[in-house]
Amino acid sequence: MDKNEALQIPPRPGQPEQQAGPSAWYLLSRGDIDQLVRSLSVAYEVVGARMKDGRYTLDRISDPAELKLEFPPRVHSPKKFLFPNWEKLFRFRLGGKVMLEAEKAAVPRVIFGMHPCDLHAVQVLDDCLFEGEADSTYQAKRQATVLIGVDCEPDEFCFCTSLGTDKIDSGFDLFLHRSNDGYLARVGSARGLRLLRRYLPEIREVDNPQLPPAGKSCQRSLRFPMESLAPVLGEVYDHAIWQEIGERCLGCGSCNLLCPTCYCFNVQDRLDINLQGGERVRTWDSCQFDQFTKVSGGSDFRPDQTDRQRHRFFRKYKYLWEKHQRTACVGCGRCARECLAGIDNTEVLNSLFAEQVAAVQSPSPGLEYQPQMAELLSVDSLTGREKLFRLRLPEPVSFRPGAFMQVSVFGVGEAPLTIASAPDADGHEIELVVRSKGSLTKALHRLKAGDAIGVRGPFGNGFPVEEFVGRDVLLVAGGIGLVTLRSLLLTILARREEFGRVMLLYGSHSIDQALFRDDLKRWHLGDQLDCRFAVQHFGSQWGVTGGDITHLFRDLDIVPARAVAAVSGPAVMYRNVNPLLFGLGFTTETIYLNLERHMKCGLGKCGRCQINDITVCQCGPIFPYSQVQHLREAIER
CATH class of the missing domain: 2.40.30.10 (Translation factors)
Structure with missing residues (x-):
């Protein structure tokens, strides 16, 4: 094959090509993968996890049998193949006029076995190194590299589930999921699809892949949503915790050098031994090193490990989040795994969050x-x-x-x-x-x-359950409106002997979108209430009515004189259902409506939920029809 295929430029510099389609799944055996590795080795340098000197390492694969697709997270990240720890930018020759020699083109490469967190890390590098004027050396390697992901099992240092980096839907060319029959290969780019079709033309496409369970479990975690990271750090710049971990830190820089997203570097000239020329090289650097922020004259604006550790946390969890809406930490645990001082990011962040929550809960103005x-x-x-x-x-x-x-x-x-x-x-x-x-x-x-x-x-003001005692109860729910009526229905069922007949009419777009399906089945098969369902998009095995919820009112056998009706659903449903209830004989006093609005404060003050002269959060959201029938904004709009 033509080596230039590896150098085709994606739509955005360095970014993967578009998804090949929702059905782009293929079943591969281990033999298929070995054949793919063998074939790719002709035109690419193939890199993957293998055993070397008794430990796993990410290295060049010369024999497909060496390739390990299941390996622990402690393996160093693939960052060094996209952003090398030592990289020649160009050569120069001295003597008279300086002559510059450009570095050679990037080597076409395939990286087999990138865990989801490391694929997320590449996206972080993309954000930073393509921002403004793109880093052309990184861009060249990014474009020349095929990324093939594999799933992983977190170890005791991982906290990827807290950051949403335990799985990934884009940013790869191929992704291999372990299955009972081998591996399910998900295609993530047109380039990935071309490689499969070129080198494995006989493989079978899978229409409905049976994927392994998606859930992963991490021993370490953030005890709060990652969206709270930046606000949490915004209040703790002068916190004593930075001095505490700074005094423990040895300044070795391992946390940065092992991190798959850190990209700080130094640029130096290295002369040849004959002093006739040399090369300008870029090498990894660390914000934890003594000389990193020292300027001319000897001043250092980040002079000790207290300042340096604070900067590491703020850059990863605050500055880059505010810039790209993506945390620069992927929860791989490499920093804590190798830290000689035992500094654990999750412990630090959870401690800061817990302190702020405790402060919020102390009595103060605005407590409500x-x-x-x-x-x-x-x-x-x-x-x-x-x-x-x-x-x-x-x-x-x-x-x-x-x-x-x-x-x-x-x-x-x-x-x-x-x-x-x-x-x-x-x-x-x-x-x-x-x-x-x-x-x-x-x-x-x-x-x-x-x-x-x-x-x-x-x-809020809910259903007057005591006024329903001794009466038949008709519950009419549409879509997510069942949530409100479930609370009422469970209350009635807990006191079932105090009520008359109970009926539930529930409409949904489809069975797959119906809420509480297990509850619905149990209620339908039981003898405590009469359940009837309607779906607009038919095609289930439940034997339900096809159409919207109004179809369930046909031949409805209920005596309105001894019944009350509770209605909860979208506004358009009310405009169709309310006339049907009145047609059956219900009155404005026996129909109760759920009129949820965007209730911002819950205290009747913000005005967001006000309908004419009524605040829903205080007077509702449950209203008898008689109370809101004069409000044009309540039902008609």
Whole structure:
């Protein structure tokens, strides 16, 4: 093959080419991989993990049998092949006129076995070295290098799950996932697809790959969302912790030199032994070294390890985050793994965060806006977009079904979330449903059991459950509106003998988007209530009605004179459902609506949730129809 194929320039300098498509998965055996390595070796320098002198190292592969695809995270990063620790920039000849000689073109190279965290690290290098005038030597190597990723198992030093770097969806040419039948190769670029088709033309494409479980577990973690890193550091520049770790630091620079994202360097001239010429070289440097910030005259604006360690943390977790919205740490644990002083980034950051939370909780003006910290007990996926969070609160709370909490991710913001569980006697635990949509909810989705989360509340006026006692109850839910009615329904089921007939009508775009599918099945098969479902996009095996929720009102056998109706869903559903309820004989006094708005403060002061003359966070979000029928903004818009 033509060696120039490796040098094709991607759309953005150094960036991978576009995804080859959603079905670009291929099944490879170990023999296929050996053949691929053997074939690539003709035109590329192939690099991968192998055993050398009794330990794993990342080195050139001459025999495919040497290549290890499962290896521990302690192996040094592939950074040295894209940004070498020693690199000649050009040669020069002395004597009379200085003659410059450019360095040779980059060697076409394939790096086999890049863990997800190291692929994320390459993206950090891209951000920094392509910013402004691109670093052409890095760019040349980046363009000439094929990146092939493999999955990994975290060790005791990793905390990649806290930073979202334990998995990756782009930034590679190929990615190999271990499977029972060998390896599933995911294509990440047109170049990667070309290589597979050229060297392994017989391999089989897989339409529905059965991937291994995506979850990974790390012993070390940040006890808060990574979006809070920059705000946390913004308040601690003069904190005593920098002196504490500075006094322990030996200034050896291992944390920087082993880091896959650090790229600081020095430039020096090295003369030939005959003094007739030489070369200008670039070498790795470290902000922890004594001479790094020394200037002419002997001044040093970062004179000791206290200042240097603080700078390391601020650059990685604050400065570059604010610049690129990407932390310059990928949680690989290499710095802590090799640190002779035992400095652990997670310990430092968790300590700083805990202190700030404690300060927030102390009595002070504005206390009503300050959240308390709840423990996240469990996180369960409901659909592709929604997760169920179970929280343990620091103090017991009481509420009526339909109430909401204000939930905080420091550094991102706060948002109202409806309580999905029923009130209980203990009052310490609640459930919330979070749909991944904006920056706050995406940050929440990255949390895991054991993390801390800020909460205020509960707020709002819920369903008057005692007024429902002795009556039939019709629950009408659309989409995520089921969250509010689940709290009411669980309350009713806990006191089932006090109520008449209970019916649930639930509409969803599809079964896959339906919430609480296990609950729905259990309720449907049980004898405590009558469940009926409708989906707009049909094609499930549930035997549900096709169409929107209004189809469930056909031949609805209910006696409105002895019933109440609770409605929760999108506004467009109300405009269609309310006339049907009135047509059945329900009155404005027996229909209750959930009119959720963007309730910013929860205290009736910010004006964000005001509908005409009513503040939803105080008077609602649950209203009898009679209370809001005169409000044009409530239902009609």
